[in-house]
Amino acid sequence: MSETITDCLYVKIGSLTQAIIFFRDFLGMEVELLDQTTCIASKPDDGMTIVLSEETCPSQTNQIQINTEDCIEQYCLLKSKGVLFKQAPTYFTEGLMAEFTDGFGNHFFLLESRMYNE
Amino acid sequence: MRYIRELSNHNRIISEHTCKSFYRPADSEAYTIKFVFSGVENCTINKRNISIFPDSFAVLNVGTQYKSSIDSITPVNTLSLSFNASFVRDFNSTCHLTDDSLLDGKLQDSPLFLETLYPFVGDMKYTILHLKNQIDKGLDNEMLINEYLHHSLLNYYSIYQKEVVQKISRLSFIKTKTREEIIKRLVLAKEFINSSYNENVSLDAISAYCCLSVNHLLRTFKEAYGISPYQYLMQLRLNRAKHLLKTTDYPLSEVVGLVGFENTSSFIRLFKHTTQMTPSKFRKEQCA
Numbered sequence: 497m498s499e500t501i502t503d504c505l506y507v508k509i510g511s512l513t514q515a516i517i518f519f520r521d522f523l524g525m526e527v528e529l530l531d532q533t534t535c536i537a538s539k540p541d542d543g544m545t546i547v548l549s550e551e552t553c554p555s556q557t558n559q560i561q562i563n564t565e566d567c568i569e570q571y572c573l574l575k576s577k578g579v580l581f582k583q584a585p586t587y588f589t590e591g592l593m594a595e596f597t598d599g600f601g602n603h604f605f606l607l608e609s610r611m612y613n614e
Numbered sequence: 615m616r617y618i619r620e621l622s623n624h625n626r627i628i629s630e631h632t633c634k635s636f637y638r639p640a641d642s643e644a645y646t647i648k649f650v651f652s653g654v655e656n657c658t659i660n661k662r663n664i665s666i667f668p669d670s671f672a673v674l675n676v677g678t679q680y681k682s683s684i685d686s687i688t689p690v691n692t693l694s695l696s697f698n699a700s701f702v703r704d705f706n707s708t709c710h711l712t713d714d715s716l717l718d719g720k721l722q723d724s725p726l727f728l729e730t731l732y733p734f735v736g737d738m739k740y741t742i743l744h745l746k747n748q749i750d751k752g753l754d755n756e757m758l759i760n761e762y763l764h765h766s767l768l769n770y771y772s773i774y775q776k777e778v779v780q781k782i783s784r785l786s787f788i789k790t791k792t793r794e795e796i797i798k799r800l801v802l803a804k805e806f807i808n809s810s811y812n813e814n815v816s817l818d819a820i821s822a823y824c825c826l827s828v829n830h831l832l833r834t835f836k837e838a839y840g841i842s843p844y845q846y847l848m849q850l851r852l853n854r855a856k857h858l859l860k861t862t863d864y865p866l867s868e869v870v871g872l873v874g875f876e877n878t879s880s881f882i883r884l885f886k887h888t889t890q891m892t893p894s895k896f897r898k899e900q901c902a
Contacts, residue, residue: 566744566747568741568744568758568761568762568765569744569748569758571761572755572757572758572761575757576757585761585765587737592737592740608740610736610737610740612736
């Protein structure tokens with residue numbers, strides 16, 4: 497992973513309709529339409545907000561980190577909904593991480609942070 | 615209270631919450647990993663007595679004779695994962711063989727693990743606590759259970775590598791067979807300390823139990839684990855005292871007695887030296 501972004505993210509998508517289905521139905525996020533090309537997807541429980549837009553704008557990223565309490569549970573849940581994983585849960589020094597894509601070339605990192613020295 | 619779930623691949627999970635139970639001597643039909651979350655479970659594995667505490671887990675091979683019992687005032691929370699022999703053989707082959715060998719249909723022999731206590735730490739602890747949490751919520755999704763089981767086996771392999779394979783390589787003996795034999799005896803020494811940590815454990819008793827002379831035991835134990843049997847015993851007592859301080863409201867004097875220290879002041883001194891705080895401050899911070 498080249499960079500880690502957790503707060504408000506700007507992400508480019510190919511189709512707003514398909515993005516709404518992906519972020520709302522697959523990822524379980526709340527989606528609010530801003531205009532005909534842009535919407536905001538948010539996860540109120542962890543304060544994550546993503547601005548999804550069909551337009552290209554500065555500071556857009558294609559790498560999104562989603563924090564989770566249980567990576568294996570989320571991996572199975574998303575897989576059963578049809579999300580395509582590039583990498584099954586794998587161990588890193590930060591914890592357990594899986595990677596999936598959204599079909600628009602964006603990469604999502606599902607990370608369960610683990611404190612190994614506790 | 616008992617939760618039993620047998621999967622279509624014949625792997626099985628048994629979770630139990632009980633004050634009293636007794637399992638008659640039987641041959642283990644599958645590879646089994648046994649965990650205890652609270653209290654203690656006493657097992658006899660191939661005629662060796664082992665006590666499983668929440669800081670460790672035990673592993674049994676297929677065909678191992680074992681019996682176990684729980685007899686406690688407070689409920690003991692246990693989890694047992696049984697892996698079908700062919701599942702473990704496939705898993706073992708996937709871990710050790712190349713893609714070409716696997717495509718040729720080659721399989722490794724069934725693995726034979728060192729049947730002993732392993733530290734319940736790191737990824738294994740996370741995986742098992744997540745699984746336990748799901749079981750408590752009434753887990754029914756076979757795909758999810760299989761994923762947890764796959765990861766717990768993966769985590770066990772990594773612990774085995776660290777606790778057995780790496781320790782064997784640290785020993786200075788030339789012959790591999792000798793190193794393996796010494797590790798088996800050192801493991802007996804650790805089991806003995808683990809089970810009788812709250813008694814007056816003497817080096818003579820440990821060395822008699824693991825069939826190594828006192829000098830040989832001291833030298834090889836230090837070589838393999840980097841600490842002496844006495845230091846290992848002190849670490850174990852302190853960790854178990856920390857667990858009691860975190861999970862119970864027993865008075866300090868009782869905790870001290872339960873983990874085998876003779877007097878409270880020497881316990882407080884050692885506790886303060888290793889954790890940089892007093893036991894009461896530790897308890898307060900953990901409960902906050």
